[in-house]
Amino acid sequence: MTSAVSVRNVTKRFRIPMDRSTTLKYRMTHPISTARYRELLAVDDVSFEVPEGQFLGIIGSNGSGKSTLLKILAGIYRATSGSVALKGAVSPFLELGVGFNPELTARENVLVNGAILGLSRPELQRRMEGILHFAELEKFADQKLKNFSSGMQVRLAFTVAIQADAAILLMDEVLAVGDTRFQAKCFEVFARYKREGKTVVLVTHDLSGVDMHCDRAILLDHGRIVTAGDASDVTATYRRRSGEEAGQDAAESVAGDAGSDMAPSRFGTGAVHFRQVAVEGGTGEGVPHFETGSPLRIHLELEARDPVDDLVVGFSIHRTDGTWLSGTNTQLERKRLPGLGAGERLCLTYSVDRLSLLDGVWRVDAAAVSSSTGATYEWVHRAAHFSVTDVIGRSGMVELGGTWEPAAPAKRHSGDRE
Amino acid sequence: MTSATWTATTDQGRLVGAARYWSLVRELSITNFKLKYTGSALGYIWSLVKPLAYFGVLYVIFVQLFHQTQDDFGLQLLLAVVIFNFFIECTSAGLGSIAGNGNLIRKATFPLSALVIATSVTALFTFLINMALVMVVALVAGKLRFGWQMLAVPPLFVELYLLSLGVGMILASVFVFFRDIGHVWEVVSQLLIYVCGVVFPAKRVISTHVTLPFHTTLAQIYFANPIAQTIEDLRHALITPAAAWSVSITGAALFLTALALAVGCFVCGLALFRRLAPFFAESL
Numbered sequence: 041m042t043s044a045v046s047v048r049n050v051t052k053r054f055r056i057p058m059d060r061s062t063t064l065k066y067r068m069t070h071p072i073s074t075a076r077y078r079e080l081l082a083v084d085d086v087s088f089e090v091p092e093g094q095f096l097g098i099i100g101s102n103g104s105g106k107s108t109l110l111k112i113l114a115g116i117y118r119a120t121s122g123s124v125a126l127k128g129a130v131s132p133f134l135e136l137g138v139g140f141n142p143e144l145t146a147r148e149n150v151l152v153n154g155a156i157l158g159l160s161r162p163e164l165q166r167r168m169e170g171i172l173h174f175a176e177l178e179k180f181a182d183q184k185l186k187n188f189s190s191g192m193q194v195r196l197a198f199t200v201a202i203q204a205d206a207a208i209l210l211m212d213e214v215l216a217v218g219d220t221r222f223q224a225k226c227f228e229v230f231a232r233y234k235r236e237g238k239t240v241v242l243v244t245h246d247l248s249g250v251d252m253h254c255d256r257a258i259l260l261d262h263g264r265i266v267t268a269g270d271a272s273d274v275t276a277t278y279r280r281r282s283g284e285e286a287g288q289d290a291a292e293s294v295a296g297d298a299g300s301d302m303a304p305s306r307f308g309t310g311a312v313h314f315r316q317v318a319v320e321g322g323t324g325e326g327v328p329h330f331e332t333g334s335p336l337r338i339h340l341e342l343e344a345r346d347p348v349d350d351l352v353v354g355f356s357i358h359r360t361d362g363t364w365l366s367g368t369n370t371q372l373e374r375k376r377l378p379g380l381g382a383g384e385r386l387c388l389t390y391s392v393d394r395l396s397l398l399d400g401v402w403r404v405d406a407a408a409v410s411s412s413t414g415a416t417y418e419w420v421h422r423a424a425h426f427s428v429t430d431v432i433g434r435s436g437m438v439e440l441g442g443t444w445e446p447a448a449p450a451k452r453h454s455g456d457r458e
Numbered sequence: 459m460t461s462a463t464w465t466a467t468t469d470q471g472r473l474v475g476a477a478r479y480w481s482l483v484r485e486l487s488i489t490n491f492k493l494k495y496t497g498s499a500l501g502y503i504w505s506l507v508k509p510l511a512y513f514g515v516l517y518v519i520f521v522q523l524f525h526q527t528q529d530d531f532g533l534q535l536l537l538a539v540v541i542f543n544f545f546i547e548c549t550s551a552g553l554g555s556i557a558g559n560g561n562l563i564r565k566a567t568f569p570l571s572a573l574v575i576a577t578s579v580t581a582l583f584t585f586l587i588n589m590a591l592v593m594v595v596a597l598v599a600g601k602l603r604f605g606w607q608m609l610a611v612p613p614l615f616v617e618l619y620l621l622s623l624g625v626g627m628i629l630a631s632v633f634v635f636f637r638d639i640g641h642v643w644e645v646v647s648q649l650l651i652y653v654c655g656v657v658f659p660a661k662r663v664i665s666t667h668v669t670l671p672f673h674t675t676l677a678q679i680y681f682a683n684p685i686a687q688t689i690e691d692l693r694h695a696l697i698t699p700a701a702a703w704s705v706s707i708t709g710a711a712l713f714l715t716a717l718a719l720a721v722g723c724f725v726c727g728l729a730l731f732r733r734l735a736p737f738f739a740e741s742l
Contacts, residue, residue, distance in 0.1 A: 054740065114567045116739045130567065138565040143496055144489065155485035156568050158478045212565070 042127065044208055044239035045090040045113065050122035052083040052108055052263075082108040084263035085122070090256075092127070092207075093237040095230075097250035097271055099278050100260035106243045107212055109260070110134060113241060114210050128207030128239070132156055135212045137197030142186035146177055146196055149185055157204045167203065174225070175199040195222055202229050209233065212243045227252075247275045248433050276431040283399070283429025284329050308418035311348055312408040315385070316341040317355075317423035319404060330395055332430040332439060338390040340406055342380075349379030350412040353388055355423075358403045365402070365437060371411055396438045398430045479569060486576030490551075491583060505584045506591060513539045520657045529700035530601050531659060537592050537697060538656040538689045544585035545622050545685055546647050551577040552626025553633050553643055560742035570735050571728075574630045578623045593696075601697055610695045618688045621720035627727030631734045634741050654685040661700070664707055681708045684720040 055077040083105045090096045098106045111117045113124055114134055139153040150171055154164040172178045175195040230253050250257050250271050257274035259266040267277050320337040322328025330336055354369025370377055404424040408417040495501045513536050521532050555573045596602040633639045664677045681687050681704045693701035705713040
């Protein structure tokens with residue numbers, strides 16, 4: 041298979057002036073001084089190939105150089121070194137609506153942007169009704185763009201952009217446009233591109249979009265390729281990395297501000313005291329980080345100040361917005377605890393083999409109560425936190441642990457007629 | 459490298475090469491023209507009113523107050539104002555045409571020179587409307603000179619256009635890197651109106667007989683300026699024999715100097731633009 045896009049050892053350095061030397065006065069008064077620059081290595085020795093008809097996703101955090109790389113592919117920036125070869129016509133717009141002018145009507149904007157796409161005026165006029173129909177803007181064709189909602193603008197922008205009959209499409213954050221219904225149309229367009237064998241290079245933050253549309257992906261960090269390969273593998277790597285970072289951020293916000301609403305608070309009679317509540321088995325410093333499906337242990341250490349013989353210990357897990365996700369205790373699960381004398385300690389561990397929680401930072405509350413009176417010995421609010429990343433990108437709060445199987449069609453319901 | 463962008467294979471409706479370029483220029487210049495007058499009550503009328511108002515002010519000062527009435531100087535002044543106005547409009551709009559479209563340039567691929575050329579075409583369009591007005595006024599006043607000398611008008615327009623576009627391209631390229639040029643050009647525009655003989659007949663310069671070093675006269679230097687030269691030659695071609703062909707005053711050598719300056723500006727502008735264009739996107 042031939043390569044539609046081939047990138048060899050591309051490096052891009054930006055020279056960012058340290059001082060404002062772009063005025064003539066500076067030039068006049070400092071005629072021989074060479075301006076000082078800070079060098080920014082935006083893209084560092086990147087090589088990859090995109091075979092004809094493949095969809096490639098470029099992902100990475102902000103400032104990882106993915107947009108710069110796309111601009112080099114488009115020829116907007118010139119690479120400092122290395123080479124780029126493209127086989128076939130390239131779509132001119134990297135982002136949606138860049139050629140739009142708010143003072144022009146929808147129709148006029150289509151004409152100007154169509155000219156940038158390389159379409160003749162008669163051809164555009166022939167396509168005009170179809171374009172307005174697809175963008176669902178027939179009634180607004182002669183209104184100025186500035187009076188459009190952002191959703192209307194983006195629909196028009198997307199519709200204009202797909203008029204380019206280019207063989208190679210370079211796109212920066214063009215997924216997730218419009219409402220759900222319009223998105224379905226966009227997906228159809230992507231499916232059509234795939235059927236037509238177009239080559240697409242997609243820069244995006246939308247990982248599920250990459251999973252859905254792209255064959256392969258590359259992950260950039262500080263201008264270098266971290267991993268390249270099958271889209272789902274690369275997005276999994278990225279989710280793992282960014283999940284750890286998110287966990288560390290949460291850790292910092294807990295550790296950094298004791299008075300914040302993430303600091304623990306206690307109430308109760310104080311007959312039993314939680315010495316420690318810890319979530320174990322995770323990675324990272326501070327707030328432990330887990331991947332969905334990995335094992336997790338909640339370690340509880342209690343000390344009795346007064347003698348107790350009716351102790352029940354439990355905990356609950358909450359999302360940071362307060363949503364109560366799950367709670368259990370020793371009484372519900374028929375686990376009798378020994379009586380404790382004053383000053384005696386008790387350690388308990390709650391073990392989970394496969395964590396079913398999905399992405400998020402989760403909070404643990406712990407409680408020790410009396411089974412006979414129902415009195416609260418101690419309740420520790422925000423006793424611990426942990427963060428979770430699901431590397432395969434499932435949505436919501438928990439995964440159900442089910443499996444997919446091919447199945448025979450369901451039997452026709454007896455009430456149905458032929 | 460990425461030149462593949464502009465050598466697309468075509469099916470019907472898709473343009474390639476020069477046709478694509480010119481359709482882009484046309485759409486951009488139509489847009490410029492629309493945007494320039496959109497939202498104002500008088501709309502396109504402003505393209506006529508503005509030079510007329512400017513002419514009115516100059517007329518009161520230089521014709522009424524200073525009594526420059528010989529050889530229909532009022533009409534000469536009107537013609538000069540229209541020509542000068544074109545040069546200023548073309549160059550100052552060209553100056554901002556790259557820097558003012560930063561978002562587009564950073565996020566889309568298309569030949570950037572189309573932006574500058576589009577502004578010059580917009581200015582040219584206004585210029586032709588204004589010239590039509592001048593012709594009508596001259597005709598009504600019975601001062602329009604019909605004759606063979608009128609054949610000089612189209613080449614003079616071409617010379618003026620090449621000069622204005624060339625200067626516009628130089629300004630557009632340099633402005634991206636040195637924003638001071640914007641202010642400098644404002645001042646220069648104000649000065650040029652005196653240097654180019656808009657507000658007085660060239661006769662005044664010729665009759666002063668100031669001799670500069672190297673035995674050139676002030677008149678010769680004056681006519682080496684292609685704007686002054688086109689203004690004076692167009693005056694001769696359209697309105698009055700009192701304004702002589704510039705070549706008859708300065709001789710072929712200096713006439714060719716003016717011509718070379720105009721063409722030189724165009725060639726230099728084009729070359730400079732082509733050289734700097736790859737760096738526009740990252741400097742904006």
